[in-house]
Amino acid sequence: MKQEQIKTLIDALAASDLAELEYSEDGSTLRLVKQSALSTAPAVRSPAVVRRASAASAQPASTVAAECLAPLYGVVHLQPAPGEPPFVQPGQAVEAGQMLCVIEAMKMFNEVRADTAATVQAVLVQSGQEVDAGQPLFRFG
Numbered sequence: 001m002k003q004e005q006i007k008t009l010i011d012a013l014a015a016s017d018l019a020e021l022e023y024s025e026d027g028s029t030l031r032l033v034k035q036s037a038l039s040t041a042p043a044v045r046s047p048a049v050v051r052r053a054s055a056a057s058a059q060p061a062s063t064v065a066a067e068c069l070a071p072l073y074g075v076v077h078l079q080p081a082p083g084e085p086p087f088v089q090p091g092q093a094v095e096a097g098q099m100l101c102v103i104e105a106m107k108m109f110n111e112v113r114a115d116t117a118a119t120v121q122a123v124l125v126q127s128g129q130e131v132d133a134g135q136p137l138f139r140f141g
Helices: 003-015 035-039
Strands: 020-025 028-033 045-047 049-052 066-069 074-077 099-105 108-113 118-123 136-140
Touching: 003 020, 003 028, 099 136
Parallel strands: none
Antiparallel strands: 020 028, 049 066, 066 136, 074 099, 099 108, 118 136
8 A cells, every 4th residue: 555545545534424444455454443433443453464575585485584564654652651661572472463563643553463473583663763554664584
């Protein structure tokens, strides 16, 4: 999904009477929920998108690295609050569904969770950094 598409969808939702909007493309899903709808809706969970390295890679299939990509544009938060430890660190094993970070967009906090169990090889962004949709956040091994 391109940033322009996401902005168009956000504007369309804001101008409509809809409480939420979900859009899928190329294996990625974007779910937008109006702030007023959050009081009656369950917590929003934005799925993390995992991309495998290309098949042309020289690495054996069992060691091909995967990346977690930002599901939307926003400000990434790698820890629950300032001064607290990060959700995950390089070298840490994570389970499927474990929180990796939070992306703040339009005053909404969208959880990014691991799709599968893996080991974090690298954190590719800094807390407080603006990220684009599709930008790599973490590398797994």
